[in-house]
Amino acid sequence: MTEQTTPPQRADDRATAGPTRSLLGARDRARAEVMSELLAAARARLESEGSAALSLRAVARDLGMASSAVYRHVPSRDALLTLLIIEAYDAVGEVAEKAAAGSDADPAQTWLEVARAVRRWALDQPHSFELIYGTPVRGYRAPDDTVRPAVRVWEVIIGLLLAAARDGILDPAGPDFDPTGRMAPEALATAGFTDPTTVPDDVARIAVRSGTLFTSLVGAISVELFGHLHRVAGDYERFFDVTVATAAAGVGLRITLD
Template sequence: MTASQTARQLARAELIRAIKESATRQLSETGAAALSLRAVARDLGLASSALYRYFPSRDALLTALIIDAFNAIGAAAETAAAAAPGDPGTRWLAACRAVRRWALAHPHEFALVYGSPVPGYRAPDDTIDPATRITRLLAALVLEAHAQGLLRPPAQPLPRLVTQGVLDALGGAPAEPYADLVERSLTLWISLVGTISFELFGHLHTVITDFDAYFDAAVQVAAEAVDAAWLKVEPAAGDLG
């Protein structure tokens, strides 16, 4: 590779970064539904035709932003879980707190991936792996807790409805009476997203007096969905996670 080729690649990467940053600002100002390549081009002082060489449509740009957001959430959770002490319950709680921290720091990106669907947009298959990154992490930690004998049998099992592809990615379903652990792990993720969304979008305004304490308590209640005797929530020691 020549120096000129390297320079062109760096310039391309920098312009793509600038395009995404401009589009993210649009998300905060006008919302995802109003995202416009022409507006991004104007913001960057480019001709619209130049922008289309990098993102051929609004949906292509939306997809890039969605993939980036899902990967950022997954990376935040993975980093937090890896830095936490060794038991799966502590790492699971650290990952949940990291997702909340990321959402509060990036509310518009969180709304893009977990808020109202964008009219006319259909996410392509290449968003699936980033979207399930955090889900796979949390499910893997629950399965690890099961392997260590830290779970109780379920009081009310869920029907086996997770796709075979998800089960294969996690190494298969456990044996009875824990065969629904992946489905129950999914309820933990849904509860996590819902709790964060209610806080982030103002639905708990004037309802909750201490969001940090409420979040940790809600996480612990959700853990009962997998009969998780292993999850013991401790105060978050002065920060959000």
């Protein structure tokens, strides 16, 4: 009574589509279809209720199926969240990449545009932003599936910094420091340097400084979204611009504000 009202007619619907049409058997295609319906329903619930309230039973109800049946497709609630996390990482990564690619300004000004685009995405989908940059869920340990999409924003940042250095407009006001050991070897390996000792100091320094840009972006959005600018900032949008541009100046990107 609590679970379900409509009879399961899904199987019949599938049968009308014809048997064994593609490379995947009908069963596999049905499975994939249910999976995508599942994700769509979960995404909808996430955006309307937030991750803490995302309930597997509610998703099952939305799909008209028993809660136990969901476990045929997803091992646990946290696994479902992980799928949404990956989606969110990919979404924000694409937003950043598109903003960077679509800009014809210099790298400094482009960074402001990227930051603004990410902020707009976060304000549009606050629950997705929270999912990836807010408090991690419970004992959640990010599986390695999330690493790839998570790194896309970093790549945009490093790309802009390297472009700025190439153009000769990177002029750090920040402190001098010895870059050795501050980056993880894996991160430098991703950038093509298999041996950390062969990374030129100026490139290593740029890599470390990218942390300031990333931090100012995620920090500025978090701080705004989580309510810490309440009664502090006036015009949030223009406050954000100053925050990002000021931090960028320390890295050596001179942004002009209107």
